[in-house]
Amino acid sequence: xxxxxxxxxxxxxxxxxxxxxxxxxxxxxxxxxxxxxxxxxxxxxxxxxxxxxxxxxxxxxxxxxxxxxxxxxxxxxxxxxxxxxxxxxxxxxxxxxxxxxxxxxxxxxxxxxxxx
Amino acid sequence: xxxxxxxxxxxxxxxxxxxxxxxxxxxxxxxxxxxxxxxxxxxxxxxxxxxxxxxxxxxxxxxxxxxxxxxxxxxxxxxxxxxxxxxxxxxxxxxxxxxxxxxxxxxxxxxxx
Numbered sequence: 001x002x003x004x005x006x007x008x009x010x011x012x013x014x015x016x017x018x019x020x021x022x023x024x025x026x027x028x029x030x031x032x033x034x035x036x037x038x039x040x041x042x043x044x045x046x047x048x049x050x051x052x053x054x055x056x057x058x059x060x061x062x063x064x065x066x067x068x069x070x071x072x073x074x075x076x077x078x079x080x081x082x083x084x085x086x087x088x089x090x091x092x093x094x095x096x097x098x099x100x101x102x103x104x105x106x107x108x109x110x111x112x113x114x115x116x
Numbered sequence: 117x118x119x120x121x122x123x124x125x126x127x128x129x130x131x132x133x134x135x136x137x138x139x140x141x142x143x144x145x146x147x148x149x150x151x152x153x154x155x156x157x158x159x160x161x162x163x164x165x166x167x168x169x170x171x172x173x174x175x176x177x178x179x180x181x182x183x184x185x186x187x188x189x190x191x192x193x194x195x196x197x198x199x200x201x202x203x204x205x206x207x208x209x210x211x212x213x214x215x216x217x218x219x220x221x222x223x224x225x226x227x228x229x
Contacts, residue, residue, distance in 0.1 A: 004159075033216070040125070042205060042221040043160070090159050104150055105217065107159030 003027065006091050006108035013078075013085070013115050021076045021111045023091035030096035032074035033105065036060060037088045046089075049074055050096050078113065086115045119143045120208050122220035130228055135193040137223050139206030142187065146208035150217065151180060151191050154203045163204070164191070196227045 004025040013019045025032065031050045035043040045058030049068040063082025068074055074093075078085045089112075092105040121140045129135045139149075147168035152160035166173040166180045166189065173180050179192045193200055203224050207217040 031216075035219075040221070042120075042122075043219040045216070045218075048216055088157075092159070104162035104165060105152075105160075107152075107161070110157065110159050112157070 004091060004093055004106055004108035006089075006111050009109065009111060011111055011113045013113065015115055016080045018077055018079050019113065021078065021089055021091075021113070023074045023076065023108060024072055025074075025091075025093045025106075025108075026072060027093055027106060028071070029093035029106070030071070031094045031103075032068065033092040033094075034058075034064070034066065034074070034076045035090040035092065037090060037110075043090060046076065085113055088112050117142070118221075119146075120206055120218050120220040122204075122206055122223050124223050125221070126224045126226070128226045128228060129196050131198055132195045135191075135196045135200065135225055135227065137191040137193075137204050137206075137225065139189045139191075139220055140187060141189075141208050143208070143210075143218075144187070145210045146218075147211050148209045149180070149182060149189050150207045150209070151178075152205045152207060152219075153200075154205060154222070160205055193225075196225075198227045198229050201225055201227050 007022045033048040034046040044060050047066040049055035065077045090110045091108045094103040094105045150165040151163040153163045154160040164175050164178045166182050182189045203222040205222045206220040209217040
């Protein structure tokens, strides 16, 4: 039963604390992504990784960090430097076949982070 | 500068009628386009896609049309069903970095019984 799991579903954090959001996939996908969604807005790319031990900043990487030590896992850390971290965070993965066409992304259920 | 725009935040249609969701893009390098459907508090799910070498792609009740000269695509749902009520996101990507997509802000579709 392949898919993407994100944990926890809801997360509360005190201002000034770092917090790590988990993302695991068993689809054997090379590429993984982290997005942030705010109310009434689309998905904004935070970081993405196309291969293990490599990742690139997306459009809104400031205040976030990631690691990609295993193909299956792509955790996102929301640091205290992120000024407005309350949002819905989505992780996704896709096949990576550069130059051969599109690859749709498969999304996890999301984590709602609230900073108190 | 938002490269993918969905200018209608919401759309309401009657069950059985056609739903037309629109999307405009500005980056002429985009050559793959995807539509995703999203229910509240869930992740988006892939719906249908189209390559720039085509102008139409059909999958059951869903059809996507691409007008490259106008940099415009649309998703048609016929007939619309109450279960289609969701947020629909348009996304675009380039062949050089397939998989990394730019998303629009979404259109909330409500299908009334």
